[in-house]
Amino acid sequence: MKRKSKRVFQMAAVAAGMAVILTAAFAMAADYPRKAVTVVVPWPAGSATGIVGQKIVNIIQQNKFFPQAMQIVYKPGASGTIGLAEVLQGKPDGYTIGYNPSAPILVQPLVKELPYTSQTLTPIIQTMQFPWLLVVKAEAPWKTIQEFLDYCKKHPGEVTVGTAGDYTWGHLALLQMTQATGIKFRHVPFQGAAPNVTALLGGHVQASLVVTGDVSAQISAGKVRFIACVETVRSAFAPDTPTFKELGYDVKGTMHTHIVVLPKGAAPDVIEILHEAFKKAIDTNDYKEFMKQVGGDPGYISHKDLPAAIAAAVKEATRLLEGVGTKIRKVQ
Amino acid sequence: MGIIENLMIGFGQALSPVNLLFAFLGVTLGSLVGVLPGIGPLGAMSLLLCTTFGMSPTHSLILFAGIYYGSMYGGSTTSILLNLPGESTSVVTCIDGYKMTQKGRAGAALFIAAAGSFGAGTVSVLGLMLFAPPLAELALKFGPPEYFCLTTVGLMVLPYISSGSKVKSGLMVLLGVMVSTIGMDPVTGDQRFTFGILALSQGIDFIPMAMGLFGIAEVLNVLSQKSETGKVHSVRLREMLPTREEIRRSVGPIIRGSVIGFFIGLIPGPAAVVASFTSYAMEKRLSKHPEEFGHGAVEGVAGPESANNAAAGGAFLPLIALGIPFAPPMALVLAALLIGRILPGPTFIEDHPQMFWTFIGSMYIGNVMLLLLNLPLVGLFVSVLRTPIRILIPVVAILCLTGVYAVNSSSIDVWVLVLSGVGGFILRNRGYDLAPLVLAVVLGPKVELYFRQSLFMSAGSLAIFVERSISLAILLIPVVVLAATVALHFTRKSRAGEFKKPRK
Numbered sequence: 001m002k003r004k005s006k007r008v009f010q011m012a013a014v015a016a017g018m019a020v021i022l023t024a025a026f027a028m029a030a031d032y033p034r035k036a037v038t039v040v041v042p043w044p045a046g047s048a049t050g051i052v053g054q055k056i057v058n059i060i061q062q063n064k065f066f067p068q069a070m071q072i073v074y075k076p077g078a079s080g081t082i083g084l085a086e087v088l089q090g091k092p093d094g095y096t097i098g099y100n101p102s103a104p105i106l107v108q109p110l111v112k113e114l115p116y117t118s119q120t121l122t123p124i125i126q127t128m129q130f131p132w133l134l135v136v137k138a139e140a141p142w143k144t145i146q147e148f149l150d151y152c153k154k155h156p157g158e159v160t161v162g163t164a165g166d167y168t169w170g171h172l173a174l175l176q177m178t179q180a181t182g183i184k185f186r187h188v189p190f191q192g193a194a195p196n197v198t199a200l201l202g203g204h205v206q207a208s209l210v211v212t213g214d215v216s217a218q219i220s221a222g223k224v225r226f227i228a229c230v231e232t233v234r235s236a237f238a239p240d241t242p243t244f245k246e247l248g249y250d251v252k253g254t255m256h257t258h259i260v261v262l263p264k265g266a267a268p269d270v271i272e273i274l275h276e277a278f279k280k281a282i283d284t285n286d287y288k289e290f291m292k293q294v295g296g297d298p299g300y301i302s303h304k305d306l307p308a309a310i311a312a313a314v315k316e317a318t319r320l321l322e323g324v325g326t327k328i329r330k331v332q
Numbered sequence: 333m334g335i336i337e338n339l340m341i342g343f344g345q346a347l348s349p350v351n352l353l354f355a356f357l358g359v360t361l362g363s364l365v366g367v368l369p370g371i372g373p374l375g376a377m378s379l380l381l382c383t384t385f386g387m388s389p390t391h392s393l394i395l396f397a398g399i400y401y402g403s404m405y406g407g408s409t410t411s412i413l414l415n416l417p418g419e420s421t422s423v424v425t426c427i428d429g430y431k432m433t434q435k436g437r438a439g440a441a442l443f444i445a446a447a448g449s450f451g452a453g454t455v456s457v458l459g460l461m462l463f464a465p466p467l468a469e470l471a472l473k474f475g476p477p478e479y480f481c482l483t484t485v486g487l488m489v490l491p492y493i494s495s496g497s498k499v500k501s502g503l504m505v506l507l508g509v510m511v512s513t514i515g516m517d518p519v520t521g522d523q524r525f526t527f528g529i530l531a532l533s534q535g536i537d538f539i540p541m542a543m544g545l546f547g548i549a550e551v552l553n554v555l556s557q558k559s560e561t562g563k564v565h566s567v568r569l570r571e572m573l574p575t576r577e578e579i580r581r582s583v584g585p586i587i588r589g590s591v592i593g594f595f596i597g598l599i600p601g602p603a604a605v606v607a608s609f610t611s612y613a614m615e616k617r618l619s620k621h622p623e624e625f626g627h628g629a630v631e632g633v634a635g636p637e638s639a640n641n642a643a644a645g646g647a648f649l650p651l652i653a654l655g656i657p658f659a660p661p662m663a664l665v666l667a668a669l670l671i672g673r674i675l676p677g678p679t680f681i682e683d684h685p686q687m688f689w690t691f692i693g694s695m696y697i698g699n700v701m702l703l704l705l706n707l708p709l710v711g712l713f714v715s716v717l718r719t720p721i722r723i724l725i726p727v728v729a730i731l732c733l734t735g736v737y738a739v740n741s742s743s744i745d746v747w748v749l750v751l752s753g754v755g756g757f758i759l760r761n762r763g764y765d766l767a768p769l770v771l772a773v774v775l776g777p778k779v780e781l782y783f784r785q786s787l788f789m790s791a792g793s794l795a796i797f798v799e800r801s802i803s804l805a806i807l808l809i810p811v812v813v814l815a816a817t818v819a820l821h822f823t824r825k826s827r828a829g830e831f832k833k834p835r836k
Contacts, residue, residue, distance in 0.1 A: 045378035046663035051670055058385050074378055077534040077740075078516055085530060112521065115530065160789055166520050188788040189519055191781065194656050194663070195600065201654065204475030204789065217655040217677020293673060 036069040042083025066277040080104035094270035123306035129299025130211035131235040145228035162205035169256035180249035212295030255313040342689025358398020366406020370735020373403040389672025416547040421640040428632030439572030448638035453699035455590035456645020468653030480782035481806035494765035495626025508772025540748040548753025585635035593639030597646020600658035604643035611639035
């Protein structure tokens with residue numbers, strides 16, 4: 001009798017030991033995230049990216065879509081490249097991620113020497129996109145885009161169009177307009193959206209390329225109006241504004257979006273977990289309401305489809321910039 | 333509804349316990365970040381932005397506004413006591429404020445600065461209340477050509493504010509503009525003078541440079557002197573309050589500074605900084621004792637301090653009346669409002685009258701709170717000076733080093749601090765004035781940016797600056813002033829019966 005119970009005891013001990021080891025093994029594999037994650041936003045806190053990033057992280061925290069804490073750190077500078085470079089030069093362990101607009105990822109590496117390119121990162125998810133629209137003051141004499149384009153044809157190189165800066169998506173949208181219509185505009189780059197809109201309101205430029213969020217207050221007050229959309233589909237915020245594509249011009253549209261990134265070489269389960277957390281956040285009603293406030297369209301693209309989308313956008317940007325004689329760096 | 337009735341309702345709301353609490357929190361935080369070198373209202377607002385989720389937008393507005401104009405009060409404290417500008421807007425206050433401290437008039441300087449700031453706050457609240465929409469329309473008429481003329485005239489005024497050789501100050505302005513070119517080209521983003529260091533593509537930040545040129549250079553200065561001069565041994569009450577004469581001489585500068593500051597605050601960019609030295613130059617020009625400037629003239633504290641506070645108030649106007657932020661702190665106020673689901677725009681006042689009037693009421697109450705906070709603390713601040721030099725100086729140095737790193741967590745900033753400190757020490761010993769240098773670093777990039785934007789607008793034609801009426805008017809100001817000076821000089825001299833070559 002004693003020997004049998006001792007046997008049973010030994011078997012139980014071995015079984016328990018195996019169970020512990022197996023559980024530990026599973027725990028090791030699924031032990032991301034073990035601590036808080038830092039989300040780096042390479043723009044100032046009050047910027048559009050800053051506010052949206054803050055909102056999403058807030059939603060994730062409130063609904064516990066992510067098992068650990070997420071905190072935002074703002075690292076503005078050099079049009080978003082400094083903060084992004086820091087993230088992408090770190091470890092791909094998933095504890096430091098970047099939330100950025102697409103320009104520093106897609107466009108800047110083409111024209112500046114940077115320690116990263118669109119190929120040396122792991123995209124997780126695209127959360128939002130901003131369509132680009134051409135606006136004019138309410139009192140402007142052109143009621144339709146056709147009138148505007150006819151006027152521009154008669155005065156080539158004279159009509160001033162403001163954008164938020166060189167090598168921003170607004171600038172690329174203007175280049176698309178130029179290439180598609182064959183008309184020369186006079187590009188006036190400003191430092192950001194606010195001076196762009198101010199200049200338009202003050203009559204210092206005759207038209208501006210903006211995203212809806214830049215002018216929503218002015219639109220509701222009736223001070224400016226949308227005249228065309230430089231995309232392939234109409235914007236939800238300007239359903240009556242025709243797109244250039246509809247009018248018969250061949251434009252590919254822009255890709256002004258927010259993308260979450262990790263350095264290259266992240267583990268698949270890290271990517272999955274992060275992707276799930278952000279996806280759940282952008283599916284909430286809270287987020288959808290908020291998007292309407294800031295003028296963004298839904299623009300979800302998963303990590304599986306993002307590399308192709310990014311490559312296509314880079315190709316288009318290269319084509320546009322080379323078309324005006326800019327030297328493009330090779331993106332390996 | 334009449335303005336008075338609206339104001340009464342606004343005050344009623346602003347006096348509610350919760351609103352009072354937010355106002356108090358805002359102004360206290362603002363004063364604190366203003367006093368601490370390095371971190372400023374922008375940093376404080378960025379940190380607090382995440383707390384505004386779930387707050388009512390009125391509360392966030394009151395809180396953030398309080399931080400912003402509160403920091404204008406606090407910034408002058410370290411400028412006056414330690415020659416350490418807490419903010420870019422307090423650089424000019426260092427010039428005469430620190431000299432007043434060295435003459436034993438620190439308390440008076442702090443008092444006058446607080447009183448001037450209060451007067452300016454009141455003027456800007458009145459301005460916001462009465463003139464918001466029409467002034468906003470006026471502000472819109474200024475475009476890149478006008479901004480270019482303003483900033484260029486500003487650069488030309490800079491050598492004038494120093495008390496030493498104009499040529500040396502002109503050289504400092506040039507050096508400042510050269511330093512400001514380090515970094516990204518403002519239009520194309522090309523790297524200039526960055527030697528491949530990515531962190532330098534941000535450019536040389538103003539805060540580390542100012543803290544180095546003023547704070548660290550002063551530390552080195554004190555260290556290089558063997559004796560313990562400059563230590564205030566005892567501070568009696570009589571010395572803490574301004575004399576009747578000082579009060580009398582401050583009234584004019586405060587009024588003029590407030591009005592000028594408010595209007596300059598309507599313009600985008602570094603409005604408060606421009607306002608502060610414009611006021612200084614104006615007071616120096618109007619004073620009967622211009623030779624006192626640079627050696628402790630009370631007008632040199634009263635004017636600029638009022639101007640920068642008024643500019644802070646004026647900066648709200650484009651945000652409230654147009655929905656467009658003209659300065660980075662305003663962008664954060666806008667963000668806080670957006671988070672609270674309010675989108676300010678041209679119809680903000682009509683759509684949310686309660687919020688607007690509560691904000692106005694709260695702004696005034698905040699200014700009163702700041703006055704009550706700062707005046708009794710004058711004695712406390714001045715007693716900081718009683719600290720023995722061998723303890724005070726290292727503390728100042730440590731505050732500078734940590735404060736500078738706290739802003740951007742960038743080691744480049746610390747290098748800039750140390751190098752400007754050494755450079756500033758050497759330059760001061762050679763008789764070069766440092767205020768024009770650091771102010772040129774702020775203005776330089778703007779001059780270039782607006783010049784190029786204007787040329788984009790005109791496709792390269794320089795005529796744009798004289799074709800536009802406002803721009804032409806601004807360009808003519810220095811011409812008119814120069815002509816008036818020459819004419820006045822000649823009539824005075826001919827009356828005295830002598831003929832001398834006119835000095836510039």
